[in-house]
Amino acid sequence: xxxxxxxxxxxxxxxxxxxxxxxxxxxxxxxxxxxxxxxxxxxxxxxxxxxxxxxxxxxxxxxxxxxxxxxxxxxxxxxxxxxxxxxxxxxxxxxxxxxxxxxxxxxxxxxxxxxxxxxxxxxxxxxxxxxxxxxxxxxxxxxxxxxxxxxxxxxxxxxxxxxxxxxxxxxxxxxxxxxxxxxxxxxxxxxxxxxxxxxxxxxxxxxxxxxxxxxxxxxxxxxxxxxxxxxxxxxxxxxxxxxxxxxxxxxxxxxxxxxxxxxxxxxxxxxxxxxxxxxxxxxxxxxxxxxxxxxxxxxxxxxxxxxxxxxxxxxxxxxxxxxxxxxxxxxxxxxxxxxxxxxxxxxxxxxxxxxxxxxxxxxxxxxxxxxxxxxxxxxxxxxxxxxxxxxxxxxxxxxxxxxxxxxxxxxxxxx
Amino acid sequence: xxxxxxxxxxxxxxxxxxxxxxxxxxxxxxxxxxxxxxxxxxxxxxxxxxxxxxxxxxxxxxxxxxxxxxxxxxxxxxxxxxxxxxxxxxxxxxxxxxxx
Numbered sequence: 001x002x003x004x005x006x007x008x009x010x011x012x013x014x015x016x017x018x019x020x021x022x023x024x025x026x027x028x029x030x031x032x033x034x035x036x037x038x039x040x041x042x043x044x045x046x047x048x049x050x051x052x053x054x055x056x057x058x059x060x061x062x063x064x065x066x067x068x069x070x071x072x073x074x075x076x077x078x079x080x081x082x083x084x085x086x087x088x089x090x091x092x093x094x095x096x097x098x099x100x101x102x103x104x105x106x107x108x109x110x111x112x113x114x115x116x117x118x119x120x121x122x123x124x125x126x127x128x129x130x131x132x133x134x135x136x137x138x139x140x141x142x143x144x145x146x147x148x149x150x151x152x153x154x155x156x157x158x159x160x161x162x163x164x165x166x167x168x169x170x171x172x173x174x175x176x177x178x179x180x181x182x183x184x185x186x187x188x189x190x191x192x193x194x195x196x197x198x199x200x201x202x203x204x205x206x207x208x209x210x211x212x213x214x215x216x217x218x219x220x221x222x223x224x225x226x227x228x229x230x231x232x233x234x235x236x237x238x239x240x241x242x243x244x245x246x247x248x249x250x251x252x253x254x255x256x257x258x259x260x261x262x263x264x265x266x267x268x269x270x271x272x273x274x275x276x277x278x279x280x281x282x283x284x285x286x287x288x289x290x291x292x293x294x295x296x297x298x299x300x301x302x303x304x305x306x307x308x309x310x311x312x313x314x315x316x317x318x319x320x321x322x323x324x325x326x327x328x329x330x331x332x333x334x335x336x337x338x339x340x341x342x343x344x345x346x347x348x349x350x351x352x353x354x355x356x357x358x359x360x361x362x363x364x365x366x367x368x369x370x371x372x373x374x375x376x377x378x379x380x381x382x383x384x385x386x387x388x389x390x391x392x393x394x395x396x397x398x399x400x401x402x403x404x405x406x407x408x409x410x411x412x413x414x415x
Numbered sequence: 416x417x418x419x420x421x422x423x424x425x426x427x428x429x430x431x432x433x434x435x436x437x438x439x440x441x442x443x444x445x446x447x448x449x450x451x452x453x454x455x456x457x458x459x460x461x462x463x464x465x466x467x468x469x470x471x472x473x474x475x476x477x478x479x480x481x482x483x484x485x486x487x488x489x490x491x492x493x494x495x496x497x498x499x500x501x502x503x504x505x506x507x508x509x510x511x512x513x514x515x
Contacts, residue, residue, distance in 0.1 A: 170463035174425050174435045178480070204506050208482050241507060249435070249463035251477070251497070252504035255484035262427070262480055361437045363422035366449050 004190055005156075012186075012372050019383035022154035023089060026114035030158050031086035032317045032382045033060065034146045035333065036139055038092045039079060040065035041106075042099035048128055049094040052135035057393060059143045062088075062332040064397045071100045074402045077276045080106055081313035084113040085333050089149060090142040091115055092135055097123030116142055154382055157191030160279065161378065162287075162311030162319045162334075163263045164197060166304035169324025170248030171341040173259020175370070176322045176357030180339065181265035182371025183320070183378070184284065188267045193279045195314065196264045197287040197307055199229035200300075204254025205261040209286065212269045217410035221272050222286060229290040236295060263322065272411040274404050275310035280412050287311060292405040305329060305398040308336070318381055320374060328352045330394025335387045337377050339370075354388050422449045424466060428481035433465040433497050435479070440466070446494075457494035465497040477502055 001009075009015055022030030038061055040049035046065060053061040064082055066075040083091045083106065091110050095103045103119055110117040118138045125131045163180050165172060184194050202209070206226040210219030241253035250256045270283035279285050289307055290300045301307045304327065308319050312334040319334055321327060324341040326349045340346045343358030355373050359365035381387055424434040424446045440446050440460040447453045452468070460466045465479065471491040476483035485502040495501075 173480075174427060174437075174463075178427055204484070204504075205482065246499055249461065249465065249498065251465070251499050251502040252485040253507045254482075254504060255477075255479060258480050258482050258484055261482075266481075360425065363437060363449070367425070367427075 008186065008190060012375065015372075015376055015379060016383075017156065017379060020154040020156075020379060021151035021384065022158060022382070023086070023149055024152050025086050027084075029086040029315070030152065030154055031088070032154070033087040033335065034089040034149055035060045035062045035087055036090045036092065036142050036146060037083055037085075037088045037333065038063050038094065038135070038139065039083060041079075041093060041095045041101040041103055042069050043067035044069075044096040044099065045094045045122060048122055048131050048135070051132045052092065052094065052139060055136065056139050056143055057395070060146060061139055061143065062395055064332050066101065066399045068401060069099045070401075071102070072401050074275070074404060075399050076102060076106065078309065078313045078399055080109050081276045081315075082309075082333055083110045083117075084115070085312065086315070087317055087333050089115065089146045091117045092138055092142075093117065093119045094131065094135065095119065095121045097121045116145075155190075156187060156379075157282065159187065159378070159382060160193040160195070160315045160317055161187060162195045162197070162308070162314075162316040163322070164304060164308050164311065164319060165260055165263065165322045166327045166329070167323045167325035168259065169341055170250075171358070171361050172322060172324045173256075173262055175360040175367070176339040176341045176355070177259055177262040178367045179355075179357050179360065179370035179374060180263045180320050180322055182368050183374035184263070184265035185267055186371065186375050187378070188265070188283055191282050193282045193285070193315070195273060195279070195285040195287050195311055195316065197289050197311060198260060199225050199286070199288055199290055200233050201260040202226050202257050203230050204252070204257045208261075209269060212267075213413075214268050214270050215410070215413035218269065218272060218413045221408065221410040222269065225272060225286065225288045225290075228288075228292075232290050232295060232300065236299065270414060272407065273314050274407050275402075276313045277407055278315050281414055287314065291403050293403055297401045297403060300402060302400050303398055305331070305396040306400060308396075309398055318378065320378070322357070326352070328389070328392075328394070329396045330387070330389030330392070332395040332397040335381055336389045336394070337374065337381065337387050338389065339374060352388050352392065422447055424448050424452070426452055426468065427479060430478055430481050432468055432471055432475075432478050434468055436460045436462055436464050436466060438462055455494050457492065458496050460496055467491045467493050467495050467497050469493050471497070
């Protein structure tokens with residue numbers, strides 16, 4: 001046991017790291033789930049893919065896909081990352097046949113990663129019924145194999161965890177978000193890799209982020225990423241601060257941003273990722289969620305799930321999602337832990353929420369204590385326990401068109 | 416063992432010169448956190464709003480969660496409400512009074 005781990009166990013009661021197990025992958029990463037990903041490569045194949053996966057939803061068949069028919073390097077990259085994600089043990093691809101997705105390339109990449117993969121082209125297989133029958137036969141056989149797969153011990157240092165907020169309220173920034181920040185500090189001190197996101201919601205935090213960057217070049221890249229988000233959203237005509245915020249006690253746009261930023265904790269920032277980029281070292285990363293180039297493909301991320309999907313594509317085995325109004329979402333490839341900012345919504349949606357940060361506002365618990373609850377929940381999920389959204393069968397997944405330039409060398413300052 | 420007390424403010428970082436109200440605090444009421452902090456509210460501090468933990472001089476940064484979140488438009492006495500009437504943004508104009 002490392003000194004850091006002994007210190008953690010001494011400080012945090014009821015933390016059991018001994019039951020954490022992972023599925024080892026050829027690339028050295030470990031999954032906390034052993035899913036069969038069923039991916040449609042155009043909306044026209046969505047129904048068939050859904051019907052294939054339906055009977056196996058409780059057994060780990062997870063539906064993902066891209067609706068577009070036109071080519072997209074971004075979508076290809078994200079689906080490739082999903083199909084070779086540590087939580088995925090086998091893949092079934094469903095294509096209509098005439099879409100422009102490079103299905104052969106994708107299949108080859110998956111096969112090279114050591115995973116069993118099947119590609120069914122509906123037009124070649126004889127239509128809906130025949131493809132569903134073949135797909136279900138493949139799914140049944142693979143799921144039986146995945147269920148029997150051996151696991152190995154897993155440490156906190158082998159986890160990659162992302163955080164996202166959605167439907168925030170006036171308490172988010174003072175209860176559940178700082179608690180996530182504390183949990184992230186604890187994870188980083190154990191050698192874990194973590195990431196936060198939403199550059200448009202960080203306007204005003206860029207200089208503080210730069211001061212936490214491990215090199216001046218990375219600091220400049222973080223400032224530029226927020227400036228890009230600001231310019232992009234101004235061009236789209238999105239304002240982010242107004243009467244509702246002021247009514248809830250927020251005085252400035254930068255104060256509002258601090259509420260979301262609190263999820264990032266206090267440790268140094270070691271890298272800036274674009275969706276699908278894999279962190280090259282442990283520690284805290286920012287994900288750049290806004291398109292590069294001119295405004296041309298609409299709103300960068302159409303909903304919370306697309307942002308979560310991007311963090312999962314960058315290797316997160318699980319996500320900590322915070323909400324004030326009460327989100328119920330999960331994710332297809334990485335389980336979601338949901339934390340809420342207030343006890344009123346916790347009581348109303350108790351079936352959907354894993355951690356109540358409202359106890360901080362109620363004066364009953366500290367930010368640190370709720371942060372420790374979040375860490376225990378992360379450990380429980382990595383020990384095979386289901387999160388609320390998993391138990392309820394949530395498998396959200398979203399991809400839309402975006403464009404990115406490759407990340408520059410400043411984004412990975414430590415190699 | 417410290418006496419259990421019900422906090423009605425939270426101070427998010429050690430360097431902060433404001434705390435955030437966890438419930439409506441009336442003028443004259445004591446504002447306390449889970450630790451040692453105690454300050455008398457000199458005016459009504461609504462839930463989610465900020466109270467000055469010490470005297471703040473004009474043009475001094477308002478520090479919340481260890482970060483500057485605006486500048487004091489004028490001196491703010493300890494225990495007073497800190498909001499748009501006495502804080503300005505270093506980014507976007509927040510002069511317009513949306514506040515009811």
